[in-house]
Amino acid sequence: MIKTDVAVIGGGPAGMCAAIEAANAGAKVIIFERNSSLGGQLVKQTHMFFGSQKQYASTRGFDISKILRDQISQNENITVLTNATVIGMYEDGVLTVEHENKYKKVLPRATVVATGASEKFLPFNNNDLPGIYGAGAVQTLMNVYGVKPGDEVVMVGAGNIGLIVSYQLLQAGVKVNAVIDAAPRIGGYLVHASKIRRMGVPILTSTTVKTAHGTDCVEGVTLVKLDENWKEIPDSEFYIPCDNLCIAVGLSPLTELMWQIGIEMAYVPQLGGYVPKSNKNMQTSRPEVFVAGDASGVEEASSAMVEGRIAGLNAAAFLGFKNSETDSKLADYFEQADSLRSGPVGEKIRAGLKLAELD
């Protein structure tokens, strides 16, 4: 049995920040990362981040990942286990882990769940054809491995991910034939939308996929217009050729481990589906279990990092690792989280978080 103060499940932006905060407070931390290196989905983010200086604004995602990785490798309180998948979380607090083909048991005194999210899918005819990829998959292929996902893309979803990935496709020399969205207006920031429109990509709202075509791989797609009640308009179908249909219709939190241990959950569509209920300290209904990042509700990487810091500080404080800086740091992180969620763009998230509040 491996023992530690804090176990962090997932080495993405939230998990890395949680580990750094808990370790700086004095706790011994182990990060369990399923992949062969830390970074999560930051490694494929080539765009510069928004927010303030404290959230690495104007720094590209993959560079933020390097900064955090360096801090972790220099921190004596943090052990990183890569190729380590946490496969179970039990009532007595024991975690079971598959690490390099071995089955291991871990007993932490507190746990931060930062497992992230998985991409949502869309129902339409032939939606299982090869060449129909999640937007994250397209980013991974082109930005991490330098492989083009196709030559001509139709992007489904005009939220920030759909818009940013379309721009990244253009940067990689791939043609984007259209960006479509079932909603009557563009969901993402207009700054991203304008960028790709200037490069000649049409953004078609009130439009959805009816059928994908192809035998071994997708070769084209029939789209259809929707009326104000989101119903298909008869005879409005049209065809666009593409060898890659990219699906950017949102993410669902990866919460299996928290279900397994019986943590109180809530269905919150604004946050991507079922999420653990938590208080503002990111503490769940199991007091020794904290949550951060997309696993606590889908937002974006900047707020995931702030949530990670809140969860890490609180997990350490829960075990008695508190110092004169703890409260002022926490106050700062709460303020940063609020500012990231402020204004009209944060409205949906704020409503969602209210529904996920632990009583």
Next chain:
Amino acid sequence: MRIEKHPILTFEKGEIVTFTFNGTIYQGIKGEPIASALHANGVRTLGHTHDKNRPRGLYCAIGNCSSCLATVNGKPNVRICVEPLTDGMVVTQQKGRGVLKND
């Protein structure tokens, strides 16, 4: 299908290795996921479904969705979107659910 020029990113060339997929010889970069190497070679159909024999490709490319399962060096149900490529790998499309051999 590899990106030649990119305004932000540079891709290290890496060591070229040889592997097979369903008996055909391909080249890829050592350490990249098998599915990425196949994709760079224009191979996007990675398997077929158990019952209806429909073609399957990757979907998430980060090991979440299991759409890309294949047999690698005799071991079934390998997620080839995250499995690193090594020299001489034998990758085959999987028929059915795969059989685990006793070690």
